[in-house]
Amino acid sequence: RIRTVLCDGAIKIDMHRVRLVAPGKWMLCASFVLPKSVAYAKDKELLLS
Known part of the structure; x- marks a missing residue:
């Protein structure tokens, strides 16, 4: 999901569990x-890309 929102499939994402907030x-x-x-895009540019 992060890659989709940022429109960049090549970024490296490190994820880890923080805590259990509900069962499962x-x-x-x-x-x-x-x-x-x-970082330097204008809001309109992000919406159109």
Whole structure:
């Protein structure tokens, strides 16, 4: 899902479990480097890409 929202399938994402919030439901932490194309894009550009 993160790659889809950022429109970049090549980013490396590290994920780990934080805690159990309900039976069978984990809170997760995702760490990644934000691509420059996303960091410096205007809102309109993100919506159109």
